[in-house]
Amino acid sequence: MAALARAHIVLLVMDVTETTAEDELFLEALAPQRDRTILVVNKVDTEKRDPDVWDFHRFGFSEVIAISAEHGRGIDELLAAVTARLDAIPRSPIDTGASSTDETSSDGPTGSAEGVPAPIDLGLIRISVLGQPNTGKSTLCNTLIGYDASIVSDLPGTTRDVVEERFSAGGYHIRILDTAGIRRKKRVTEDIEYYSVTRAIDTIDESDVVLLLVDADKGLSEQDKKIASLVVKAGKGIVLVLNKWDLLADTKNQFEAVRDRIHFLFPVLEFAPVVPVSALNRTGLDRLLRATTSVFRQLTTRVDTGPLNAALARWVTRTPPPLVNRHPLKLRYLTHVQVNPSVFVLFSNRSVGFPDAYLSYIKNQIRREFGLTDIPIRIEVRSAQKS
Ligand SMILES: Nc1nc2c(ncn2[C@@H]2O[C@H](COP(=O)(O)OP(=O)(O)OP(=O)(O)O)[C@@H](O)[C@H]2O)c(=O)[nH]1
Numbered sequence: 320m321a322a323l324a325r326a327h328i329v330l331l332v333m334d335v336t337e338t339t340a341e342d343e344l345f346l347e348a349l350a351p352q353r354d355r356t357i358l359v360v361n362k363v364d365t366e367k368r369d370p371d372v373w374d375f376h377r378f379g380f381s382e383v384i385a386i387s388a389e390h391g392r393g394i395d396e397l398l399a400a401v402t403a404r405l406d407a408i409p410r411s412p413i414d415t416g417a418s419s420t421d422e423t424s425s426d427g428p429t430g431s432a433e434g435v436p437a438p439i440d441l442g443l444i445r446i447s448v449l450g451q452p453n454t455g456k457s458t459l460c461n462t463l464i465g466y467d468a469s470i471v472s473d474l475p476g477t478t479r480d481v482v483e484e485r486f487s488a489g490g491y492h493i494r495i496l497d498t499a500g501i502r503r504k505k506r507v508t509e510d511i512e513y514y515s516v517t518r519a520i521d522t523i524d525e526s527d528v529v530l531l532l533v534d535a536d537k538g539l540s541e542q543d544k545k546i547a548s549l550v551v552k553a554g555k556g557i558v559l560v561l562n563k564w565d566l567l568a569d570t571k572n573q574f575e576a577v578r579d580r581i582h583f584l585f586p587v588l589e590f591a592p593v594v595p596v597s598a599l600n601r602t603g604l605d606r607l608l609r610a611t612t613s614v615f616r617q618l619t620t621r622v623d624t625g626p627l628n629a630a631l632a633r634w635v636t637r638t639p640p641p642l643v644n645r646h647p648l649k650l651r652y653l654t655h656v657q658v659n660p661s662v663f664v665l666f667s668n669r670s671v672g673f674p675d676a677y678l679s680y681i682k683n684q685i686r687r688e689f690g691l692t693d694i695p696i697r698i699e700v701r702s703a704q705k706s
Pocket residue numbers: 451452453454455456457458459470471472473474475476477478479498499500501562563564565566596597598599600
């Protein structure tokens with residue numbers, strides 16, 4: 320019903336072979352929406368069933384289209400009917416919500432009146448929300464988008480498939496994916512659940528930034544650590560969201576203590592911003608969005624080669640590289656070859672056996688000096704002899 324309220328076109332799908340009590344409920348609900356609705360009569364697999372379709376005109380919809388979803392019959396006609404209606408839909412300006420989203424949830428398009436400059440469009444951020452069951456992923460998504468797109472309940476395993484929604488914040492369009500809670504593999508035996516978990520993990524590849532939701536009351540699990548490693552390995556941004564912060568007793572320096580513990584116990588998340596929120600009470604969401612957009616900006620920042628190599632020379636002078644098998648290690652050239660994910664290539668006289676510690680040093684220097692403190696970066700070492 321929530322989707323219905325936001326739709327321009329509704330396809331009411333019925334089964335040609337039977338009309339059930341549930342169909343009657345939908346017919347009733349859609350009666351006031353007849354103009355927006357196309358009645359789609361499915362399972363009309365062969366011509367033999369064509370005459371039965373006439374019966375469906377009695378429900379009073381102006382368009383009744385017979386299809387076979389399985390065999391593809393009537394699909395062209397359905398597509399034509401849908402596209403014919405698209406032209407009649409007024410183009411609504413997209414709400415880029417230049418203001419914060421905490422209190423001002425977007426109730427549909429705000430519209431940019433003539434003469435009012437359109438907000439700057441900085442682009443699309445693709446976010447997916449991952450975490451263990453019941454950590455409040457759906458609650459967070461619903462709160463951010465401003466309506467109940469996902470079902471929320473205290474039963475773990477409520478969300479079964481990926482739910483995609485959009486909203487705007489800080490000048491960005493944001494596409495957010497709510498996913499099924501990820502539990503330990505051992506327990507994932509049921510087919511649907513296996514699918515749900517796999518699908519949830521697959522969303523990492525479709526995202527720029529992953530919000531890893533943790534129940535602040537319970538802390539991180541090994542499972543969370545595995546998800547975090549996957550995200551980092553893929554070079555995606557990650558923000559650790561400590562949800563249900565409202566349940567914690569308010570003690571001094573609580574947040575700092577929790578954050579430091581996480582960074583200590585989960586070194587893979589060393590650079591990830593940690594944000595306490597209460598999706599339920601809508602607190603901390605501004606901070607969460609700021610952290611997310613900042614991570615995205617860092618992911619898409621390109622470092623110029625000139626300043627990068629000037630800095631490299633300085634770093635090498637300050638902390639000279641170690642000898643490798645008694646041979647001097649030379650760092651010749653550093654270049655930022657790719658953003659989002661961020662990849663650097665370092666040319667050295669040794670590509671094999673390049674000391675890890677020194678690579679970490681260079682990585683940390685890049686991060687610190689070029690403002691990439693909150694994202695994973697990768698350095699590939701290639702060999703280059705002196706020309
Ligand atoms: N106290 C408190 N409860 C919350 C908060 N966020 C969510 N909850 C509650 O936690 C329960 C689970 O919330 P959901 O949003 O359904 O959690 P989920 O992560 O989507 O769960 P699955 O879809 O099963 O993986 C519900 O009872 C929510 O009301 C919060 O910030 N504080």
